[in-house]
Amino acid sequence: MNLLKDAWIPVQQAGLMEKITLQQLLCNEKQGELCLPRDDMEFACLQLLVAITQVLFPPADKAQLVQRLKQPLTRSEYDDGCEGKLDWFDLDHPETPFMQFRGVNAKELTPMDKLMAGVADGTNKTFVNPQGLIEGLCAGCVSIVLYNTAYNCPSMGGGFKSGMRGSTPITVLIRGDNLSQTVWHNVLTAASLKREMPCYEPSDITLPNYIEGLRKDSKLSASTIGLAKGLFWQPARFELAPIEGEGVCSCCGQNLPLYTGFKKEKFSYTIEGVWPHPLSARTFTIKAGQKEEKFPSFTTSQPSWVHLAKLVVDKDNGKEGYHPAPVITQLKSFGAKRLNLMVGGYRNNQATVLERRHEMYSLASDWQENTSLVDELITLAQEYKKALRKALYLFGEGVKDSFAGAGVNLTDQYEAVFYQSTEQLIQDTLAEISYTQPSSALDSLSSSLKARVTQLFDQAIFPYRQEPKMLKALASSRRLLNKYLKDLEPHGGNHE
Ligand SMILES: [Zn+2]
Structure with missing residues (x-):
């Protein structure tokens, strides 16, 4: 199966699912929305489509990109882009199979479910398929999961390396009106590319590491990793076992020839520095004059809007800060009106995927005029959450030598409820606020958050309100809450 020639892209058009080729998609012969049962697999498929398009058909400048958005590629433009690259994208190539290596040394085959993030690992099963369901994957889905494993998943553990961006980075993608x-x-x-990725050379002739090969224990500097190598980097040695026969693909559900196992082998190498991935924001700290960059990931159960400032705002206070993903910076420089954003990633504990996140955000017109407002808005919402936490903490703990607390920790439980119940409010505010004249929207957000926090506090203390020995804790914690809420009032609430 060749990703440049065969039909592997699962799309849905008018309720019907079919697989189309990259050429049909980019030459606008067929369209449709991506359609797989798992949102993380759709997201990975889109990342793979973007990576191939970036490497094969890079537009020279804004004018050419705008033309691509308006006018599909012609067949001959498509063929020109593919020239010399067909071998890179052949899943069964005898020497350089797509995202694999030949001659992998492994005694036994690993079942395919190990490549479906979160299916084979032992713990949290609430979001995954029942055990034993994965029996094989079709060629298109295998290509998607190989790419997903290399770029989005934690490593296989036990000495296997994680991807270019470290374990489980957050990926951002801009959403257009249709798939192409x-x-x-x-x-x-x-x-x-020249502006965002200093290591980029217009004559980029680097090859994916699965084409070029990589010596064991080699050391590379991120600045020598060109575009093609950076977008097609396989951090582990994988090799698919040959197709076993036909069956129902466990990912797309179609009846197709299936791959049922693969060989895996770890190998070690070191990349010095950070390769600036086009779809990733980077956070940084400056220590002893050295800038240390990292890719943000979902490390806690906080919702993804908490991370949004890091993903779209450029911030540098001399000690630390963040850069948005290069694709966001590009859109900003084009002066695009509204930003529709998809944010995705996994949360892991070492090799185990605990949770997957895929959300859409919309930032209202003129967002690029005032991106620091996103930061301000998120900080404001977080301050309301902190007020609730601090008041509930006092209520639970009491104050030594003064009054006893309830002896229960309500803070984490109510933080989770706060996040759940404000998510839509935050998303709506980001989508509707006037980025040039935000004050009335910020006032209204403040009053909604204040009402929510007060309601959650009342709900938390409700079971204790009749207990005489709790009177002091009740009064003190409510006083503390009111003080914090007053401080947060938009026009600098004064208090004693
Ligand atoms: Zn499939």
Whole structure:
């Protein structure tokens, strides 16, 4: 199966699911929305489409990218882009199979479910398929899960390396009006590449590491990793076992020839520095004059809006800060009106995937005029959450030598309820606020959050309100809450 020639992209059009080729998609012969039962697999498929398009059809400048958005590729443009690259994208190539290595040394085959993030690992099963369901994957789905494993998943553990961006990074993608527009919106022009990725050379002739090979224990500097190598980097040695026969693919559900196992082997190498991935924001700290960069990930159960400032705002206070994903910076430089954003990633504990996140955000017109407002809005919401936490903490703990607390810790439980019950409010505010004149929307957000926090506090203390020995704790914690809420009032609430 060749990703540049065969039909592997699962789309849905008017309720019907079919697989189309990349050429049909980019030449606008067929369209549709991506359609797989798992949102993380759709997200990985989109990332793979963007990576191939970026490497094969890089637009020179804004004018050419705008043309791509309006006008599909012609067949000959498509063929020109593929020239010399067909071998890179052949899943069964005798020497350089897509995202694999030949001659992997492994005694036994690993079942395919090990490549479906969160299926084979032992713990939290609430979001995954029942055990034993995965029996094999079709060629298209195997390509998607190989890419997902290399870029989005924790490593296989036990000495296997995680991907280019470390374990479980957050990925951002800009959403267009249809699938091919979405792909093009996430492709960087040569001019943006030069600005965003200092290591980029317009004559980028680097090869994916599964084509070029990689010596064991080799050391590479991130600045020598060009675009093709960075977008097609396989951190582990994997090799698919040959197709076993036909069956129902456990990912897309179609009846197709299936791969049922693969060989895996760890190998070690070191990359010095950080390769600036086009779809990732980077956070940094400056220590002893050295900038240390990292890719943000979902490390706690907090919702993804908490991370949104890191994903779209450029911030540098001399000691620390963050850069948005290069595709976001590019869109900002184009002066695009509204930003529709998809944010995705896993939360893990070492090799185990605990949770997957895929959310959409919309930032209202003129967002690029005032991105620091996103930071301000998120900080404000977090301050309301902190007020609730602090008041409930006092209520639970009491004050030594003064009054006893309830002896229960309500803070984490109510933080989770706060996040759940304010998520829509935050998303709506980001989508509707005026980025040039935000004050009335911020006032209204404040009053909604205040009402919510007060209600949650009342709910938390309700079971204790009749207990005489709790009177002091009740009064003190409510006083503390009111003080914090007053401080947060938009026009600098004064208090004693
Ligand atoms: Zn499939």
